[in-house]
Amino acid sequence: MQQFARVQTDKGIIPIILKGDTHLDLRPLVSDITPDAIAGGALSNVDTSRLSPINGDFTYLAPISGIRQIAATGFNYKKHIEEFKMKTPTEPEVFLKAITSLTGPSDPVSRGPNQGVKLDWETELTIVIGREAKDISVVEAPDYIFGYVCLNDVSDRATQVDAEGGQHLVRAKSRPTYTPIGPYLATGIDGMNVDVWTKLNGHYEQQGNTSDMLFGINEMVAYFSTHMALLPGDLIATGTPPGVGFGKNRFMAVGDVLECGISHLGAQRHEIVV
Known part of the structure; x- marks a missing residue:
């Protein structure tokens, strides 16, 4: 490592x-x-x-400069799916986050001026692509993975779900500061067996392990490569364990302290600001 x-x-x-x-x-x-x-x-x-x-x-700072694409998937932990009593997905979900949402591992997270924001946490193991990948197989995928970072997929649940129950992931997850990454970029680790955790104001909200993933690391890299060209330095966030605020109807407020971390990838700490 x-x-x-x-x-x-x-x-x-x-x-x-x-x-x-x-x-x-x-x-x-x-x-x-x-x-x-x-x-x-x-x-x-x-x-x-x-x-x-x-x-x-x-x-x-964020451990990579000049990232060009942030891709992500959702509902990829079996216990998270059970938490929301959802039907088990048959293939990974693919969505993107705005590059302008990136921030560092100790920077403030800005809630935004809208009083209706329901700000939530999602700590996620995130793949760092090592070379251009297009239409690769699951067997080939490890050759295209450089390493991993910790990412918090900060989300505004108020704008994520509309009145009819439709999901709007990009708009809910792309405001500035909604994608903290770091502090470390690690290579040579087993991405399918690392601990993932989140604390809010010192209390654990999420404690999981990537072994609970529905779709594995290699499956996701191969799948994403069939729908988009993956470039060196690109990120693929792999979903989050159970324990997000949406499931508890509890969200972050100005003055809260958000901490999160993943084995070998270090820990983040953020104050929630306006």
């Missing part, structure tokens, strides 16, 4: 690789962690022996 991140320092943005608790400067290898750096192979099996630690204070 290797863990990468991008950090803001008083000297600018620095791409780093973690070695234990030490943050090593990747700039001898890449100027930043971008789709081109991912596709070019510079971040594969990095030799850390000649890299130097960074000094001073820093803040984690």
